[in-house]
Amino acid sequence: MLTSFNTTSTLSPMPCxxxxxxxxxxxxLLALQQVSLGYEGRSVLERISFTVERGExxxxxxxxxxxxxxxxxxxxxxxxxQAGQIExxxxxxxxxxxxxxxRDTLDPIFPLSVLxxxxxxxxxxxxxxxxxxxxxxxxxxxxxxxxxxxxxxxQPFWIxxxxxxxxxxxxxxxxxxxxxxLLDEPTAGIDPGAAAAIMDLIARLNRDQGLTVVLVSxxxxxxxxxxxxxxxxxxxxxxxxxxETMLSPERVADVFGMLTGTE
Amino acid sequence: xxTLITILSPDFLLRDALIGSVxxxxxxxxxxxxxxxxxxxxxxxxxxxxSAAGIAFSFxxxxxLVGPHQHFEMSERVLALLGSFCFxxxxxxxxxxxxxxxxxxxxxxxxxxxxxxxxxxxxAALDPYGEAHMIDLLKGDILTATGGNLTxxxxxxxGVALVLFGFRKELLLVSFDRDLAVVFGMRxxxxxxxxxxxxxxxxxxxxxxxxxxxxxxxLVVPPLTARLITHHMxxxxxxxxxxxxxxxxxxxxxxxxxxxxxGPAEVAVASLVLVTVAAAGAVRQAVNxxxxx
Numbered sequence: 001m002l003t004s005f006n007t008t009s010t011l012s013p014m015p016c017x018x019x020x021x022x023x024x025x026x027x028x029l030l031a032l033q034q035v036s037l038g039y040e041g042r043s044v045l046e047r048i049s050f051t052v053e054r055g056e057x058x059x060x061x062x063x064x065x066x067x068x069x070x071x072x073x074x075x076x077x078x079x080x081x082q083a084g085q086i087e088x089x090x091x092x093x094x095x096x097x098x099x100x101x102x103r104d105t106l107d108p109i110f111p112l113s114v115l116x117x118x119x120x121x122x123x124x125x126x127x128x129x130x131x132x133x134x135x136x137x138x139x140x141x142x143x144x145x146x147x148x149x150x151x152x153x154x155q156p157f158w159i160x161x162x163x164x165x166x167x168x169x170x171x172x173x174x175x176x177x178x179x180x181x182l183l184d185e186p187t188a189g190i191d192p193g194a195a196a197a198i199m200d201l202i203a204r205l206n207r208d209q210g211l212t213v214v215l216v217s218x219x220x221x222x223x224x225x226x227x228x229x230x231x232x233x234x235x236x237x238x239x240x241x242x243x244e245t246m247l248s249p250e251r252v253a254d255v256f257g258m259l260t261g262t263e
Numbered sequence: 264x265x266t267l268i269t270i271l272s273p274d275f276l277l278r279d280a281l282i283g284s285v286x287x288x289x290x291x292x293x294x295x296x297x298x299x300x301x302x303x304x305x306x307x308x309x310x311x312x313x314s315a316a317g318i319a320f321s322f323x324x325x326x327x328l329v330g331p332h333q334h335f336e337m338s339e340r341v342l343a344l345l346g347s348f349c350f351x352x353x354x355x356x357x358x359x360x361x362x363x364x365x366x367x368x369x370x371x372x373x374x375x376x377x378x379x380x381x382x383x384x385x386x387a388a389l390d391p392y393g394e395a396h397m398i399d400l401l402k403g404d405i406l407t408a409t410g411g412n413l414t415x416x417x418x419x420x421x422g423v424a425l426v427l428f429g430f431r432k433e434l435l436l437v438s439f440d441r442d443l444a445v446v447f448g449m450r451x452x453x454x455x456x457x458x459x460x461x462x463x464x465x466x467x468x469x470x471x472x473x474x475x476x477x478x479x480x481x482l483v484v485p486p487l488t489a490r491l492i493t494h495h496m497x498x499x500x501x502x503x504x505x506x507x508x509x510x511x512x513x514x515x516x517x518x519x520x521x522x523x524x525x526g527p528a529e530v531a532v533a534s535l536v537l538v539t540v541a542a543a544g545a546v547r548q549a550v551n552x553x554x555x556x
Contacts, residue, residue, distance in 0.1 A: 076446050092448065099446045110300055110439050111490060111499045123436055124447040129429050156494040176447070 026089075027053045029180055029212050030075060034084035037067070037074040043082060043236065044070045050231060050240045052180070052214060054089070057206040059223045060216045061246075062233035068216040071233060072184055075214065090179045096124050098173030100183040103165050108158045114168050115153040118143055121175025136175075143171040147201060163194025167201065174205070181205065183215040187222060195219065199226055220247065266520045279413045280405050281515050284529060286413075287405070287473045288511025290420040291481035292489070292503035293427055294465045297458060299486040301438055305372040306358060307482040310466050311475035312379040313354040314347040318471065319386035321346025326390045340412065340471065347467035354379075355459045405473045405525060412472065419468055423461050427500075434458055435496055473526055480530035481507050488537040491544050510536055 030052040038044040044067040052058060060068045073079045075086065076099055098121070121143070122136040144150045147167040152160065157168060166186055173181055186202065187195035203226045206213045217223045223230075230246035232239045239246070269275060298307045321342050358371060427434070436444045437454040444451050469478035489503035514529025521528075 073442075076442075078442055078445055096447050099443055101440065101442055105442075106440060107300075107302070109302065109490070111494050111496060112439070113495050116496055120432075120436055120440070120443065123432050126432070128433055132432065 028087070029054045029056070029089040030214075031087040031089075032075075032084065033087070035074065035081055035086060036083040037070050037079060038082055039070075039079065041082075045074075045233070045238070046236045047084065048238045049084075050238060052212065054179070054212055055206070055210050057203065057213045057226065057228045058215070058231060059227040059229075059243075060214065060231050060233060061218070061220060061223070064218070066233040067236065068218075068233055069184055071231075071238070072182055072214070072216050076182055094125075095179055096176055098176050098178030098181040100166075100169045100173045100181065100186055102184050102188060103162065103169060104189070112157045113153070114144070114149065114155055114157050114160070115140055117157045117168055118153075118171045118175050121172040124176040139175050139177070140171070143174040144168075146174060146205075147171045161194065162190045163198060166190060166194075166198055170198075170201065170205075178211075180212040180214065183213070185216050185218070187217060187219050195222060199223065202226075267516065270516060270519060277519070280525070281512070283405050283413055283416055283472055284511040284515050284525070285508045286416050286420050287469050287477065288481050288485075288514075288529065288533075289504045289508040290423055290465055291469055291478060292485035292507035293424060293500055294462050295482035295486045295507075296489075296500050296503050297434065297438060297462070298482055299490060304483055305369060305376075306355070307479050309358075309372045309376040309379060310351050310354060310462070311470050311478040311482075312376050312383065314351045314466050314470040314478075315475050316379040316382040316386065317346035317348070317350025317467075318343040319346075319383045319390070320350065323386045323390040340415075343471050344467055347470055348463055350379075351466050352460065352463035355463055356456075359455065359459060405477075416468060416472055419464060423465055426457070426461060430454070430457065431496075431500075473529075477526040477529055480533055481511070484530070484533040484537050485510065488533075488540050491540050506536060507533065 028051050032051070033049050034047045035049070036043045036046045037048075048071075060071055062068050070079065074081060076097060077086075077092065115137075118140040119132055119136055122132065122139055126132065126136070141150065141153070144153055147170055149164060149167055149171065152164065157165065160168065170181075170183070170186070173183075181202070183202065186198055190198065199222055202213055202215065205211045213227075215223070215227075224243060224247050227243055230241060230243050232246055270281060275281065295307065298304055324346075325342055354375060358375065361368075361371060433444075433449060433454050434457075436447070437449065437451050437458075441451050444454070466478055466482070469481070473481075485507035486499075486503040488506050489499050493499040493502050510533035511529050514532040515525065517523060517532060518525040518528035
């Protein structure tokens with residue numbers, strides 16, 4: 001079992017030397033300070049603190065039911081903060097985060113083409129009554145190209161494979177032109193090949209475009225070689241550190257034993 | 264053919280009823296697509312019944328407080344509209360407030376329907392002046408539509424269509440991916456309220472004009488048909504509305520030609536289209552499977 005939990009851990013994710021305080025503030029994209037999150041008065045995570053810096057590639061890991069999705073939803077503003085505060089280094093109204101939900105949460109009864117799904121991402125910057133125009137179509141087409149699915153733009157969304165749907169949802173998140181991408185289990189229920197392709201795509205977006213990425217995953221082996229920092233969540237607490245520190249071979253073996261009950 | 268020419272002639276006696284039917288057939292499916300997409304179809308049964316209960320209640324209150332009301336007068340229609348709208352909107356908001364408790368949603372809608380149906384009959388029975396008129400209403404009294412009614416129907420339904428079209432991207436996003444809408448800073452509750460308001464207005468006026476059977480039929484049947492043949496949101500809405508208007512016209516033709524009750528004839532035609540499209544789809548799938556093997 002992991003033993004080094006720190007309820008208010010603010011370990012530096014990478015061994016980077018920050019300059020002045022101002023530079024540190026500029027690098028900060030998201031900061032949680034003594035935050036408690038939960039549902040209907042019950043806390044799932046209590047008094048947690050950490051920061052997410054610009055350009056970071058961060059995975060939220062932990063056992064089932066530990067509160068990974070709760071933390072992600074808290075960071076997105078989808079559930080109210082019970083205590084503490086979350087500071088955002090960007091304007092959430094003019095530049096909302098790119099959100100990729102678990103695709104099973106979307107209802108297949110909606111008759112939507114791939115393009116229509118991606119265009120929803122552009123709604124973030126469109127005022128009510130303003131219609132989707134040429135610029136929004138261009139953005140959607142570019143985002144579909146980025147995820148390698150430009151050729152299926154006019155196809156019904158629901159006939160795509162699980163991996164393709166996930167990439168479309170990533171394209172939709174990119175269409176919001178976000179500073180940070182938050183993904184909830186992007187590889188859940190997808191075959192290993194497609195899952196690896198999705199992780200490569202996300203890593204490329206982080207590496208080539210400098211997009212900050214925060215993702216929830218339970219695929220330790222898949223994310224281990226790609227993410228640069230990890231937040232481990234368990235029993236209402238979090239610990240953050242570099243991937244090397246948090247997912248050393250000994251710890252991975254420990255964690256796998258804990259997850260599968262074959263320790 | 265002669266019947267068709269008669270119906271389409273400008274001096275057709277029931278011209279206003281025909282236009283009213285087509286308007287109801289066009290607008291109810293536009294609202295109804297959200298019933299289907301939000302999986303609220305059973306609400307489509309309960310709310311028109313609640314609307315009818317509201318009409319009966321308003322007549323009863325008027326009878327008790329003021330005195331007998333005059334049938335087919337504008338004041339009566341305003342009274343009915345008020346009762347219908349209040350009951351529908353309050354019922355919708357109460358049901359929506361408990362929507363998160365999904366495990367009991369069908370029970371709540373079923374209870375609402377049963378209570379509304381019983382209340383409609385009781386209110387009508389308590390109001391001797393209202394009872395006969397209520398029976399007309401339940402069958403659908405669109406044949407009594409007049410120019411004034413038609414103007415009101417056109418203005419209100421036109422407004423509903425414009426709002427639905429103008430805010431379609433917001434209503435779609437809130438319905439399809441509520442979380443993303445919230446992440447984008449949209450007040451999902453306010454958009455829900457706007458949609459419920461439009462639903463309330465449409466059902467109230469629809470029930471008053473054509474009765475609860477027709478209103479429910481056109482809220483649900485054309486969108487279900489359109490869902491089988493469309494893959495885009497805009498075409499889904501437009502095809503549903505078009506099918507509704509066409510079914511209303513065809514139903515009117517059948518009712519006039521074969522001397523049948525208007526409302527049930529319209530719903531029967533819409534349902535026949537649904538069954539035909541569903542059967543054609545099933546046959547096509549079977550043929551494709553057979554070819555694949």
